[in-house]
Amino acid sequence: MNETNFGLAAIGAFKIAVLGLGHVGLPTAVGFSSLGWEVIGADEDAAKVDMIKAGKVPFFEPGLDDLLNRSLGCGRFQATSEVTEAIRAATVVFICVGTPQREDGAADLSQIEAIARTIGRNLNGYKLVVEKSTVPAITALWIQRTIQRYSALKANEAGEDGNGKGRPAGPEALVADFDVASNPEFLQEGQAIENFFEPCRIVIGADSERARAILRDLYRGLQRPMVVTDVTTAELIKHAANAFLSTKISFINMVADICDEVGADVTRVAEGLGLDPRISPAFLNAGIGFGGYCFPKDLRALAHLAEQQGVDCSLLRAVERINTRRVEIFLDKVRNSVWVVSGKKVGILGLAFKPNTDDIREAPSLKIIDALHREGAELRLHDPWAMPAAKALFPPEAGRITYCESPYEVARGAEALLLLTEWDEYRHLDLGRLRDLMQVPALIDGRNFFAPEEARRAGFSYAGMGRRGGTPYARELAASSHPRPAVPIWTGMEADLNG
Numbered sequence: 469m470n471e472t473n474f475g476l477a478a479i480g481a482f483k484i485a486v487l488g489l490g491h492v493g494l495p496t497a498v499g500f501s502s503l504g505w506e507v508i509g510a511d512e513d514a515a516k517v518d519m520i521k522a523g524k525v526p527f528f529e530p531g532l533d534d535l536l537n538r539s540l541g542c543g544r545f546q547a548t549s550e551v552t553e554a555i556r557a558a559t560v561v562f563i564c565v566g567t568p569q570r571e572d573g574a575a576d577l578s579q580i581e582a583i584a585r586t587i588g589r590n591l592n593g594y595k596l597v598v599e600k601s602t603v604p605a606i607t608a609l610w611i612q613r614t615i616q617r618y619s620a621l622k623a624n625e626a627g628e629d630g631n632g633k634g635r636p637a638g639p640e641a642l643v644a645d646f647d648v649a650s651n652p653e654f655l656q657e658g659q660a661i662e663n664f665f666e667p668c669r670i671v672i673g674a675d676s677e678r679a680r681a682i683l684r685d686l687y688r689g690l691q692r693p694m695v696v697t698d699v700t701t702a703e704l705i706k707h708a709a710n711a712f713l714s715t716k717i718s719f720i721n722m723v724a725d726i727c728d729e730v731g732a733d734v735t736r737v738a739e740g741l742g743l744d745p746r747i748s749p750a751f752l753n754a755g756i757g758f759g760g761y762c763f764p765k766d767l768r769a770l771a772h773l774a775e776q777q778g779v780d781c782s783l784l785r786a787v788e789r790i791n792t793r794r795v796e797i798f799l800d801k802v803r804n805s806v807w808v809v810s811g812k813k814v815g816i817l818g819l820a821f822k823p824n825t826d827d828i829r830e831a832p833s834l835k836i837i838d839a840l841h842r843e844g845a846e847l848r849l850h851d852p853w854a855m856p857a858a859k860a861l862f863p864p865e866a867g868r869i870t871y872c873e874s875p876y877e878v879a880r881g882a883e884a885l886l887l888l889t890e891w892d893e894y895r896h897l898d899l900g901r902l903r904d905l906m907q908v909p910a911l912i913d914g915r916n917f918f919a920p921e922e923a924r925r926a927g928f929s930y931a932g933m934g935r936r937g938g939t940p941y942a943r944e945l946a947a948s949s950h951p952r953p954a955v956p957i958w959t960g961m962e963a964d965l966n967g
């Protein structure tokens with residue numbers, strides 16, 4: 469591939485294509501357009517594209533609506549379902565398609581591979597192809613090989629839509645002029661806009677000076693620290709970052725379990741840890757564990773890659789194991805509170821995998837709902853944004869699954885109230901009113917969201933995750949194999965059943 473010392477100035481007028489308009493692609497596309505670049509966002513899902521064209525964001529992401537409408541309004545952003553047209557019109561092509569996981573835990577790269585073939589078949593001039601999707605190290609090499617192989621297919625072999633289903637190209641593919649780079653995203657759902665415009669760092673992985681120069685140019689408006697590496701190193705930075713953050717969460721969750729046993733408060737332990745700048749307070753919130761589309765699958769994909777290469781990744785497997793057990797530990801607290809689950813009215817506040825998103829993928833709430841439903845509970849659910857997604861998985865069922873308009877509706881007649889997502893709007897709940905609405909005011913806080921003393925003052929029995937609750941009595945109950953006495957634990961006087 470050619471090496472030049474020039475970036476976009478050498479290329480002249482150009483467009484950016486962003487392929488895949490999901491949680492990463494859409495913020496990236498409108499982000500670049502807000503920085504002044506011409507952007508075409510492409511997605512095969514025509515219904516999604518129609519929504520975006522109409523200025524509607526297909527998922528909940530604070531601030532994205534406004535930004536999208538401004539980008540559409542100034543004409544620097546357009547959306548299309550014609551992926552091949554977007555590729556042909558662009559010089560810089562960002563790949564933002566999904567990388568779900570296969571059954572064996574490895575990343576499923578079929579969407580990446582398909583898009584690489586399509587790019588290859590539509591290589592009508594120099595293109596910089598940039599991986600933004602999270603992929604295992606060395607994926608860029610495969611993208612490069614695939615584009616090269618398919619780039620010299622003649623139009624008639626590529627099929628009318630040039631969608632990459634024809635046969636691979638011959639030696640003439642060697643003349644293809646393109647670079648493949650990695651520019652991993654670190655966007656957090658719910659904070660994607662802020663993360664785009666004020667990233668802690670921008671990672672650029674490129675093996676040619678030309679690709680590096682173009683990517684530097686693209687981000688010049690942001691003035692943020694840049695880490696410039698080779699492609700494979702950049703790919704690994706992303707996976708390692710997610711694995712490290714997951715490790716921090718599992719670590720503090722392990723400490724929370726110890727706190728429950730010895731009667732300490734994990735939130736204070738986290739405070740004491742986090743003030744050490746070498747540790748930092750971020751990602752030390754103990755609770756029901758990490759979910760979402762990224763951490764669980766990225767952790768497994770990195771572990772899979774490490775095992776394939778014969779690297780000892782037992783640390784990552786332990787992180788995963790600890791996380792998987794969070795739900796069971798939480799459910800034990802629920803069982804400890806209500807005793808027999810069957811027939812009990814259980815209220816659930818929060819369904820999304822974290823606040824400020826309507827995303828429920830791999831949300832701990834799903835396993836908790838499923839388990840309690842199987843055990844015969846009568847569930848009353850609320851989430852400010854994620855109820856439509858939850859309804860698709862757990863449709864309303866008379867007397868068994870009820871979606872409620874407000875947290876107070878959830879509390880009505882409930883015998884336990886579970887907090888699963890720490891939405892800001894739950895912060896201002898009137899605890900006294902909640903208590904009055906409940907049959908049994910037991911609060912089981914999966915995110916250590918409420919202040920235990922406040923909850924107790926309001927008349928709740930409170931159980932958090934690692935919050936000084938494991939009184940000897942509660943532990944005795946938890947350890948006992950005998951049926952537990954139906955003590956009036958809801959008076960909030962005896963104990964907080966954290967056991």
Ligand code: UGA
Pocket residue numbers: 602653654655656657658710713717750751752753754755756757758759760761762763766821822
């Ligand atoms: C994560 C990373 O934070 C982003 O940097 C990355 O770009 C993104 O994955 C991705 O790979 O696309 P995200 O999945 O949106 O972002 O959510 P996080 O805010 O990281 O939270 C992940 C999970 O960890 C949530 O379920 C959250 O509740 C949980 N969590 C987080 C804790 O249990 N404790 C904490 O202290 C922090």
